[in-house]
Amino acid sequence: MSLDTVKRALETPDERQPYVELGMKDDEYERVREILGRRPTGAELAIYSVMWSEHCSYKSSKVHLRQFGTKAPKSEALLVGMGENAGVVDIGDGWAATFKIESHNHPSYVEPHQGAATGVGGIVRDIMSMGARPIAVMDSLRFGGATQPDTRRVLPGVVEGIGGYGNCLGLPNIGGEVVFDPCYIGNPLVNALCVGLLRKDQIKLATAPGPGNKVVLFGARTGADGIGGASVLASATFEEESQAKRPAVQVGDPFMEKLLIECCLELYQADVVVGIQDLGAAGVSCATTELAAKGTGGMHVDLNLVPLRDPTLRPEEILMSESQERMMAVVAPDDIPAFMAICTKWDVPATVIGEVTDTGRLVMTWDGEVIVDIPPGTAADEGPVYERPFAEPAGQAALNADTPDRLPRPAPDRLRETLLTLLGSPNLASKEWVTSQYDRYVRGNTVLAQPADAGMLRISEVMPGAQETTRGIALATDGNGRYAKLDPYTGAQLALSEAYRNVAVTGAKPLAVTNCLNFGSPEDPEVMWQFAEAVRGLADACRTLGVPVTGGNVSFYNQTGTDAIHPTPVVGVLGVIDDVSRRVRSGFVADGLRVMLLGSTGDDLGGSEWAHVVHDHLGGLPPQADLEAERRLASVLTTAAAEGLLEGSHDLSDGGLAIALAEACLAQGVGCSVTLPGDDPFVDLFSESVARALVCVRPEAFDTLAELCARQEVPCHGLGTTGGTALKVDGLFEIPVEELREVHTKTLPSIFG
Amino acid sequence: MSAARVGIVTFPGTLDDQDAARAVRLAGAEAVPLWHADRDLRGVDAVFLPGGFSYGDYLRCGAISRFAPLMDELIPAARSGLPVLGTCNGFQILCEAHLLPGALTRNAGLHYICRDQRIRVENTGTAWTREFTPGQEIVLPIKHGEGRYVADAQTLAALERDGRVVFRYAGDNPNGSLNDIAGIANEAGNIVGLMPHPEHAVEELTGAPSVDGRGFFTSILKKLVNA
Numbered sequence: 001m002s003l004d005t006v007k008r009a010l011e012t013p014d015e016r017q018p019y020v021e022l023g024m025k026d027d028e029y030e031r032v033r034e035i036l037g038r039r040p041t042g043a044e045l046a047i048y049s050v051m052w053s054e055h056c057s058y059k060s061s062k063v064h065l066r067q068f069g070t071k072a073p074k075s076e077a078l079l080v081g082m083g084e085n086a087g088v089v090d091i092g093d094g095w096a097a098t099f100k101i102e103s104h105n106h107p108s109y110v111e112p113h114q115g116a117a118t119g120v121g122g123i124v125r126d127i128m129s130m131g132a133r134p135i136a137v138m139d140s141l142r143f144g145g146a147t148q149p150d151t152r153r154v155l156p157g158v159v160e161g162i163g164g165y166g167n168c169l170g171l172p173n174i175g176g177e178v179v180f181d182p183c184y185i186g187n188p189l190v191n192a193l194c195v196g197l198l199r200k201d202q203i204k205l206a207t208a209p210g211p212g213n214k215v216v217l218f219g220a221r222t223g224a225d226g227i228g229g230a231s232v233l234a235s236a237t238f239e240e241e242s243q244a245k246r247p248a249v250q251v252g253d254p255f256m257e258k259l260l261i262e263c264c265l266e267l268y269q270a271d272v273v274v275g276i277q278d279l280g281a282a283g284v285s286c287a288t289t290e291l292a293a294k295g296t297g298g299m300h301v302d303l304n305l306v307p308l309r310d311p312t313l314r315p316e317e318i319l320m321s322e323s324q325e326r327m328m329a330v331v332a333p334d335d336i337p338a339f340m341a342i343c344t345k346w347d348v349p350a351t352v353i354g355e356v357t358d359t360g361r362l363v364m365t366w367d368g369e370v371i372v373d374i375p376p377g378t379a380a381d382e383g384p385v386y387e388r389p390f391a392e393p394a395g396q397a398a399l400n401a402d403t404p405d406r407l408p409r410p411a412p413d414r415l416r417e418t419l420l421t422l423l424g425s426p427n428l429a430s431k432e433w434v435t436s437q438y439d440r441y442v443r444g445n446t447v448l449a450q451p452a453d454a455g456m457l458r459i460s461e462v463m464p465g466a467q468e469t470t471r472g473i474a475l476a477t478d479g480n481g482r483y484a485k486l487d488p489y490t491g492a493q494l495a496l497s498e499a500y501r502n503v504a505v506t507g508a509k510p511l512a513v514t515n516c517l518n519f520g521s522p523e524d525p526e527v528m529w530q531f532a533e534a535v536r537g538l539a540d541a542c543r544t545l546g547v548p549v550t551g552g553n554v555s556f557y558n559q560t561g562t563d564a565i566h567p568t569p570v571v572g573v574l575g576v577i578d579d580v581s582r583r584v585r586s587g588f589v590a591d592g593l594r595v596m597l598l599g600s601t602g603d604d605l606g607g608s609e610w611a612h613v614v615h616d617h618l619g620g621l622p623p624q625a626d627l628e629a630e631r632r633l634a635s636v637l638t639t640a641a642a643e644g645l646l647e648g649s650h651d652l653s654d655g656g657l658a659i660a661l662a663e664a665c666l667a668q669g670v671g672c673s674v675t676l677p678g679d680d681p682f683v684d685l686f687s688e689s690v691a692r693a694l695v696c697v698r699p700e701a702f703d704t705l706a707e708l709c710a711r712q713e714v715p716c717h718g719l720g721t722t723g724g725t726a727l728k729v730d731g732l733f734e735i736p737v738e739e740l741r742e743v744h745t746k747t748l749p750s751i752f753g
Numbered sequence: 754m755s756a757a758r759v760g761i762v763t764f765p766g767t768l769d770d771q772d773a774a775r776a777v778r779l780a781g782a783e784a785v786p787l788w789h790a791d792r793d794l795r796g797v798d799a800v801f802l803p804g805g806f807s808y809g810d811y812l813r814c815g816a817i818s819r820f821a822p823l824m825d826e827l828i829p830a831a832r833s834g835l836p837v838l839g840t841c842n843g844f845q846i847l848c849e850a851h852l853l854p855g856a857l858t859r860n861a862g863l864h865y866i867c868r869d870q871r872i873r874v875e876n877t878g879t880a881w882t883r884e885f886t887p888g889q890e891i892v893l894p895i896k897h898g899e900g901r902y903v904a905d906a907q908t909l910a911a912l913e914r915d916g917r918v919v920f921r922y923a924g925d926n927p928n929g930s931l932n933d934i935a936g937i938a939n940e941a942g943n944i945v946g947l948m949p950h951p952e953h954a955v956e957e958l959t960g961a962p963s964v965d966g967r968g969f970f971t972s973i974l975k976k977l978v979n980a
Contacts, residue, residue, distance in 0.1 A: 255808065258768075441896060441953040442953075444775055444952070447958055
C-alpha cells in the first residue's frame with residue numbers, strides 16, 4: 001500500500017475513502033474536507049474518525065451535558081471542572097482529590113477479563129494525568145440475570161479482570177455495586193471509578209504550551225491493540241459482527257501500569273513535566289490533538305519514532321492503536337535528561353517523538369513525508385454536535401399506570417419469609433464472592449470498605465513528607481436502572497440521593513459528583529428522551545444539593561437489536577470528613593445501643609426490590625426524590641458524627657428497613673430488638689422511601705441526637721436496642737443472625753462456584 | 754541508643770512497602786528503604802520483604818526478583834543469621850531464593866482471595882514471633898492468588914518434626930495449603946515467611962479488624978535490642 005501523503009491527497013482529490021467503515025457519516029466526512037480544503041489523508045481520516053466518534057466527541061450528549069455547567073451550584077471546593085481528564089476538588093489542608101468514573105461496557109461483553117481490566121487501567125491513567133497519586137478504585141457492575149448462562153461467562157471474567165489488574169497496581173478496591181437484571185444480559189455495565197490525591201498546587205493539565213518543548217511518549221510500546229476500538233466498539237450496536245471484532249479488545253499489563261504510576265509521581269516530584277495526557281481511546285490521535293489544541297496550538301510529530309511492538313504497523317494504525325499503559329508528556333528541552341533518567345530507573349521506555357510549535361497546525365511525518373497537517377482544535381473540540389430528536393416512549397404512560405398497588409402484599413405471618421426471600425435474592429445477597437477477589441487493604445489507609453455504605457480512606461501518610469492532616473475522604477457509587485426506567489428524571493436524582501446519603505452515613509460531608517451515564521442508542525428518540533430526562537434530573541438535583549458535577553462519561557449503544565438496557569445513570573459522590581477517626585462504622589457495632597430510624601416512611605413500592613423479587617413486577621412510579629430532606633438528613637448525620645454521637649449507621653435503600661436491619665445485624669454479628677413505628681408493618685419493612693438512615697447510639701446520647709434531629713426537622717423514631725443473637729421485630733418475627741448470614745452469603749457461591 | 758533499623762525492600766511491582774514501613778515505625782524502629790537494583794543492605798539490622806506483584810508475577814511469583822542485585826547481598830546475610838521476614842510475595846521470593854523450602858502454588862479455589870483469616874501461632878521461638886504465646890490464635894488479612902504451600906513429603910515431615918511450621922490456618926483452610934501451613938521458618942529461626950499480612954493489622958482505624966500484626970514487629974525489636 002502506498003503512503004497517503006498530504007501531497008498525494010491534493011493530487012488525488014476524488015479517491016474513494018473508507019469513512020463509512022470507520023463509522024463516519026457522509027456529512028461528517030464532507031465537513032473534514034471543508035476544514036482541510038481537500039480530501040483528508042488516510043492518517044487524517046483515522047484521526048477525525050476516532051476523535052469525532054460518539055465515545056470521544058460526546059456529539060449526541062453534549063447539548064444536554066451543558067446543564068451540568070449552566071446549572072452548577074456555586075462551590076468553593078471545585079478546582080478543576082468538566083472537560084479535563086478528571087475533576088479536582090479542594091478537600092482542605094492544602095490537599096486536593098481527583099476522581100472520575102468511566103465505562104468499559106462493550107469490551108467487557110466481548111472479552112470480560114481484558115475488557116474490565118483495561119477499564120480499570122484507563123481510569124487510573126486519567127487520575128495520574130492530573131498529577132495525582134491514585135489511591136483507590138471502586139466498580140459499579142451490572143450483569144444479566146444471575147442465573148442466565150451468559151452471566152456465568154461474563155461475571156467471573158469481569159471480576160477476575162478487575163481484581164487481576166487493580167490488585168497488581170496496589171490500589172485498594174473500597175466499594176461499588178453488583179446488580180443483576182435480565183435487561184443487561186447482552187450489555188453488561190462495567191463502570192470503573194478511581195480517586196487520586198495531590199497537593200493543591202501540583203495539578204497537571206493536558207496542555208502543550210511553549211514552542212520548542214519536547215513531546216515524549218512513554219510507557220508500553222505500541223501494538224495493534226484495539227485498532228478501531230474507539231470508533232467501532234464504542235459507537236456501533238452489537239450485532240453478529242461483534243465476534244469478528246474480538247481481537248480489537250485491548251490487552252492490559254498491570255505491571256507496566258504500576259511502574260508508570262511510580263514513574264509519573266517521581267517525574268512530578270522532580271517538576272520536569274509541563275503538560276501530560278494519558279493515552280486511552282484513540283491513543284496517539286487523541287493525545288496529540290488534545291495536547292496541541294489546549295497549548296500553544298501547534299505540534300510536530302515524527303511517527304517513525306513511536307516505539308512499536310509490532311513493526312509492521314502502518315501510520316494510520318499507530319494513530320488509532322489503543323495499546324494500554326502509555327502516557328504522553330510535554331517536557332522542556334533542558335529537563336529531558338532528568339526525565340529520561342527517572343524513566344530508566346523505573347524501566348519505563350520513553351521516546352521523544354516530536355515538539356511543540358507555534359504554527360497552529362498538528363503536523364505528522366512518516367518516512368520524511370507529511371501525512372497529517374490539520375488544525376488540532378478541529379479534531380479535538382470542534383467535532384459534530386447533534387440535537388437528536390427525543391420523544392417519551394410509547395409505553396411510558398402505561399408503565400407508570402401499572403402501579404404495584406395491585407400486587408398482593410404478605411400477611412403479617414409471612415413477613416419473616418418475605419425478608420429472607422429478599423435477603424437471599426441476587427441483588428441483595430452478600431457480594432463477598434466478588435469483593436473477596438479484590439485487595440481492600442493495600443497501602444494501609446482503608447478506613448471503610450465494602451460492604452460499608454461508602455468507602456473511606458485516611459489521607460495522612462499517602463505521600464511521604466507531606467503535611468499531616470486528620471482528614472479523610474469517603475466515596476460511594478449508586479444507580480438504580482429500574483427507578484430510571486419508570487422515571488429517568490427522578491431515577492437520576494435518586495441515584496445521586498443514595499450516593500450522597502451513603503457518604504453522609506459514614507460521617508463525611510458530600511462535596512462533589514462524578515457520573516457514568518449508561519443508555520441505549522441515541523439514534524432512538526425514546527432512548528434519547530430517557531437520556532435528556534436523566535441529565536436534566538441530575539443537573540437539577542446537583543444544584544439543589546450543592547454538589548457540582550466534576551466530570552464523568554457517557555456510554556451509549558448499550559443495546560442489542562432494538563432492546564436497550566434500562567436507562568442507568570450511575571452517580572459517584574465524594575465527601576470529606578474533617579477527622580477521620582470520627583468515622584461511623586457500618587451497622588450495629590456493639591450490644592446495648594439504642595437503634596433509631598431517621599426520616600419518614602411512605603408507601604413507596606414502585607420499582608422496589610419487593611416488587612422485583614416477589615412479583616417480577618416493574619411499574620408505577622419510583623419513590624419521589626426529596627432533596628431537601630436528604631440535605632437535612634446528611635446535615636444531622638455529619639454533625640452527629642463529628643460530635644461523636646453515632647456508634648454505627650446504615651442507609652435505607654433497596655429492600656427498605658427490613659434489609660437495612662438485617663445488614664446492620666450482619667455487619668458485626670450483633671442482633672437487635674425493635675418495634676416498628678408505623679401502622680402497616682409491611683410498608684414499614686419494605687417501602688423504599690428516600691432520605692432515611694438507621695443509626696445506633698449509646699443510651700446517654702439518645703436525647704442529644706433526638707434534639708439535633710428536631711432542630712433540623714428530621715423525623716426520628718427510637719426503634720429499640722442492639723444485642724442478642726437474633727433480629728427480633730416485636731410481635732412479628734425473630735430471625736437468628738446465623739440464619740440471616742446463611743441466607744445472605746450462600747446465593748452467589750451457589751451460582752458462581 | 755539509636756533505633757533498630759529494619760530494611761524494607763522495594764522491587765518493581767512491590768505494593769505493601771509503605772505499609773511495612775509504617776508498621777516498623779509504629780513499633781519504634783527505623784524503616785530503611787532498600788532498592789532492588791542496589792547491592793547494598795545499608796547496614797540494616799533486619800529485612801522485611803513485603804508483598805505485591807514483583808515483576809508482575811511474570812514467569813512465576815518471585816522467580817525474577819530472586820535474581821535482583823540486592824538479593825546477592827541478602828541471601829548470604831540471611832544465611833549468616835540476619836533476621837528476614839517475607840510476607841506474601843516476600844514469602845514466595847524467599848522460597849524461590851531457597852532460603853525457605855517448598856513453593857507457593859495457585860490457590861485450590863483458583864481465585865484470588867482477600868479476607869480476615871484466623872491463624873494459629875505454632876512456634877514462638879523465631880526472631881519474629883517471640884511476643885506471641887504458643888497456640889495463640891490471631892487474625893490477620895490474607896490477600897493472594899498463589900498461597901497454597903506445597904513441599905515434598907520428606908520436607909513436610911522435617912518441617913513438622915523440627916517445629917518449623919510457624920503459622921497454620923485455623924478454621925477454613927483458604928487456599929489448600931498442605932498441613933494448613935500459613936508460614937514457616939528456616940532451621941535457625943531467623944528467616945520467616947508467611948502468606949498473611951501482619952503489616953495490615955497494626956492500627957485500630959485502618960486495615961483488618963485486629964492489631965495482631967504488632968507482635969511481629971515488637972518481637973523483632975526486642976530481639977534486636979537484647980542482641
